[in-house]
Amino acid sequence: MQDVLVGASAVTKDFHVGKITVNALRGLDLDIHKGDFLAIVGPSGSGKTTLLNLIGALDTATGGKVEVFGQDLSGMSRRERAELRLRSLGFVFQAYNLVPVLTALENVEFVLELRGEDGGRRATAMSVLEDLGLGELADRRPNEMSGGQQQRVAVARAVAAKPRLVLADEPTANLDSENGESLLKMMRQLRDEHDMTFVFSTHDPLVVAYASRVVTIRDGKIVSDIRKNSGEEAPGEGVEVRRKGTEPPGDGTEVN
Numbered sequence: 631m632q633d634v635l636v637g638a639s640a641v642t643k644d645f646h647v648g649k650i651t652v653n654a655l656r657g658l659d660l661d662i663h664k665g666d667f668l669a670i671v672g673p674s675g676s677g678k679t680t681l682l683n684l685i686g687a688l689d690t691a692t693g694g695k696v697e698v699f700g701q702d703l704s705g706m707s708r709r710e711r712a713e714l715r716l717r718s719l720g721f722v723f724q725a726y727n728l729v730p731v732l733t734a735l736e737n738v739e740f741v742l743e744l745r746g747e748d749g750g751r752r753a754t755a756m757s758v759l760e761d762l763g764l765g766e767l768a769d770r771r772p773n774e775m776s777g778g779q780q781q782r783v784a785v786a787r788a789v790a791a792k793p794r795l796v797l798a799d800e801p802t803a804n805l806d807s808e809n810g811e812s813l814l815k816m817m818r819q820l821r822d823e824h825d826m827t828f829v830f831s832t833h834d835p836l837v838v839a840y841a842s843r844v845v846t847i848r849d850g851k852i853v854s855d856i857r858k859n860s861g862e863e864a865p866g867e868g869v870e871v872r873r874k875g876t877e878p879p880g881d882g883t884e885v886n
């Protein structure tokens with residue numbers, strides 16, 4: 631299918647800690663489609679961050695295959711993966727990872743600069759900050775901002791260049807519901823107006839309410855995959871839930 635942006639099949643990821651092997655992903659299959667506003671939910675330690683890191687070409691799978699925009703990541707060099715991240719992906723890390731010596735504005739502008747975009751970078755960066763209600767923070771450095779403010783700047787940085795795919799690891803974790811909601815609305819607008827696709831890992835019911843699709847992961851496997859019919863009008867209310875015919879039977883049901 632041409633609108634599959636990410637295809638993960640039979641993906642495994644093992645971490646070795648001393649003599650212990652942690653099987654973080656245990657044969658995971660997932661297709662992410664263009665325009666998805668996808669929430670990945672599941673208990674702490676279930677593999678959400680690991681999965682985002684693999685899709686984001688930040689780490690490599692132990693087994694199985696991860697394809698992003700039709701390219702098999704395992705066949706790519708580090709340099710090619712870095713190029714893919716720079717050109718086509720936006721990443722919001724759980725720990726923000728803002729550059730400490732740069733102001734909010736400079737942190738956002740920096741990404742545009744790395745991509746070699748010329749002209750109007752500062753204005754683009756400023757307008758993204760303003761869209762997020764962060765205009766007044768433009769001149770502050772990360773240590774002069776609250777966790778929630780840094781989180782929103784990290785989102786601004788990830789979306790500024792309008793990458794095709796944005797991966798966000800618990801992007802609302804430090805936000806109150808008002809800020810969380812304005813962030814989600816802004817991202818959904820980007821999805822609608824710029825053909826962007828969003829994948830979130832989250833524990834936040836608000837993100838789940840806004841999502842067009844909710845995938846539950848448990849012990850490194852997907853246990854349910856629910857697409858909403860019309861989640862766009864009134865998040866959280868009267869949203870009809872339909873399960874895809876090909877998907878496992880129910881919430882929390884172990885597959886395979």
Ligand SMILES: Nc1ncnc2c1ncn2[C@@H]1O[C@H](COP(=O)(O)OP(=O)(O)O)[C@@H](O)[C@H]1O
Pocket residue numbers: 645646647652653654672673674675676677678679680681831
């Ligand atoms: N770099 C790592 N080294 C060792 N174990 C890891 C590493 N990253 C994740 N894990 C382990 O893999 C499992 C999945 O972790 P993670 O993907 O962070 O889960 P989640 O994001 O759903 O909380 C956990 O058991 C975690 O301890």
Ligand SMILES: [Mg+2]
Pocket residue numbers: 678679680724799831
């Ligand atoms: Mg995590």
